[in-house]
Amino acid sequence: MNASPRAIHHLNCGTMCPHGARLLTGEGGLLASAKLVCHCLLIEGAEGLVLIDTGFGLDDVRRGRQLGVVFNALTRPQLLSDETAIVQLRALGFEPADVRHIVTTHLDLDHAGGLPDFPQAEVHLLGPELAAALHPSLRERMRYVAAHWAHGPRWVQHAPEGETWMGFESVRALPDSDDEILLVPLPGHTRGHTGVAIRQGDSWLLHCGDAYFHRGEVQTPAYCPPGVSVFGTLDQVDGAARRENRERLRELAERHGDQVELICSHDAHTLERYSERAAPTPLS
Numbered sequence: 001m002n003a004s005p006r007a008i009h010h011l012n013c014g015t016m017c018p019h020g021a022r023l024l025t026g027e028g029g030l031l032a033s034a035k036l037v038c039h040c041l042l043i044e045g046a047e048g049l050v051l052i053d054t055g056f057g058l059d060d061v062r063r064g065r066q067l068g069v070v071f072n073a074l075t076r077p078q079l080l081s082d083e084t085a086i087v088q089l090r091a092l093g094f095e096p097a098d099v100r101h102i103v104t105t106h107l108d109l110d111h112a113g114g115l116p117d118f119p120q121a122e123v124h125l126l127g128p129e130l131a132a133a134l135h136p137s138l139r140e141r142m143r144y145v146a147a148h149w150a151h152g153p154r155w156v157q158h159a160p161e162g163e164t165w166m167g168f169e170s171v172r173a174l175p176d177s178d179d180e181i182l183l184v185p186l187p188g189h190t191r192g193h194t195g196v197a198i199r200q201g202d203s204w205l206l207h208c209g210d211a212y213f214h215r216g217e218v219q220t221p222a223y224c225p226p227g228v229s230v231f232g233t234l235d236q237v238d239g240a241a242r243r244e245n246r247e248r249l250r251e252l253a254e255r256h257g258d259q260v261e262l263i264c265s266h267d268a269h270t271l272e273r274y275s276e277r278a279a280p281t282p283l284s
């Protein structure tokens, strides 16, 4: 693959409206609905498209119940076909088959729902994440939806080992990406959770997935809305690893904010900043 990026499109591939805006976002009323997004990236490479995370897919829109009663009750997903990656990339003038590679930060149901819409794509992820999704423990069963990989994706597992990048270890580049797309392991939220760094000119964009949920968590001083703190703790498989990685991300933002831009999956405010720049981010 030659995926040297030319432009990055920032997409919201799923909106969730849980109750408790103030507790979850630090803004709005206690009982008001929060707005959480599924921040995905569509990267235009020289020989095709690379999708970073997929949000919800068309099957989720058609059969929302497959996401589970508990998830639906707690997060209140809107499940709109117009928000799926496949519909949005068609609107941008691309075809689903143009998506040659998908990189998933992890396989939680709100990140992997779009996989069936791109059955031809290679799906890159860390090996421990695939192992967790295919053989979940009792505690992990609710977070993964087997229907999202019933079509038999072309998995490409990567070992969490490699070089050092910006103080993060075990980093490896996606094969043939000219070192422009890196997997940066950030375990804790799930077993094989990874960040994805994309070179944009002289700097990097680091998609941190669910390594943190609110932009305040990686600001200095750090701020985490109380509802996010509770949710993050309930939803983690390794609390020590998650907290350590989040702290390293905060330090990265503090020390190297001019070289690395951090984004996470569910912070609507962060995504809005990119949506306001109507055009995709040019990279050269």
Ligand SMILES: [Zn+2]
Pocket: 108, 110, 111, 210, 265, 266
């Ligand atoms: Zn998530």
